[in-house]
Amino acid sequence: MKSHFQFTNQQRNGIFLLLAIIIGLQCVYTFVDASNKEIPSHNEMVDAFRLELDSLRLVAIEERKPKMYPFNPNYITDYKGYTLGMSNVEIDRLHRFRERDQWVNSAKQFQEVTKVSDSLLAKISPYFKFPDWVTNPKPRRSFNNYIVDNFSEEADPRDGNTLSYDQKIDLNKATTYQLQKVYGVGEKLSDRIMTYRNKHKGGFIADVELLEVYGLAPEVIERIKNQFTVKTPRVIKRHNLNTATRDQLVTIPYIDYEVAHHIIEERTLRDGFKSLEELTKVEDFPINKIEIIKLYLHL
Known part of the structure; x- marks a missing residue:
């Protein structure tokens, strides 16, 4: 054991120097704070990226929301009324009103019939779209009808x-x-x-x-x-009134592009036609030719 602890002066100095270095490094590690060193950053660029991400997130949220399109409140179905936030009682009031062959022609009248709240009316009434012959009535052109x-x-x-x-x-x-x-x-x-x-x-x-x-x-x-x-009628192509496109409708005699556009617009407002006679409600429809036009359509 004695031989292990006998050092020369030079060896002792080397040991003391090594210990001094170790203690010095340990003190540096313990007491010197390197966290306050500034890390270079591009704050403006980071803010720009953050704003862009926020805007994309808002767009995604809006796209996931159910979209509402203009509609005629006279043709609200049970499902559509439910999606609008109406109760079953309010929907039934509207249906009973319509069963009497009466029509809702304004947002105020809609509330009087259904008894919906002011908040719900304010939410859905901007999407009400009534036919032009209700909102902007004009005299019908006279025709010489030979039906x-x-x-x-x-x-x-x-x-x-x-x-x-x-x-x-x-x-x-x-x-x-x-x-x-x-x-x-x-x-x-x-x-x-x-x-x-x-x-x-x-x-x-x-x-x-x-x-x-x-x-x-x-x-x-x-x-x-x-x-x-007529016992051997001419074969013609008949179109479904509720699915026909504008290009298909204009192939029918007496229907031009303008009338076809009005037919599709009225069809959208009504959620589909229930009878061919409802075509008489379409703006600028050639009423005196309806019997001919009906030959080319079906439901």
Whole structure:
């Protein structure tokens, strides 16, 4: 053991120096604070990135929110009323009101009928969209309507007996001579009927197309229908009124792009048409041609 603790002066100095270095480094590690050293940073750039992230987060939140589009409150369904925040009682009040064939024409009247709160009305009423004929009424243009359904059913002694369907002659196969046997149909009118029939491959679609023949009076059309009817109608493509696009609608006679746009707008407000007769509520719709237009549509 003694040999291990016997050092020369030079060795002792080396040991003391090593201990001094160790103690000095330990003191530096313990007492010197290196955390106060400034780390260079680009604060403006960081703030810019933070603002951009916040804006993107807000956009994402808005996109996740359910979107509300303008709608006609007269056609609120149970599901739509629930999504708007209406109670079942309030929805039922509206449905009972509509069952009496009455219409809500303003936000105030909507509240009177449904009894919704002021806060809910303020939230949903900005999205109410009523048809132009309600919000901006204007006189309808007058038309010379010659619709067969409005004709008088009073018998005319010159009409002759009305034949059964089997006894009637197919209008698409009738000759001018047969047509001229009808009282009021002369050579000119029979030629016009034949010209209209030949203009379309396959002839007439239905009896109502006789309204399209120039010069045929309502009573003459009735006499023709007593003796003739369309048994082999022309094949046409019919479109679903509730799904047809604007380009499909304009292929129908008497419907241009403007009327097609109004039809789609009215369809959106009503959440779909319930009958073809509702087309008469469409702005600028050619009411006097509805019987012809209905031949090309279905629900």
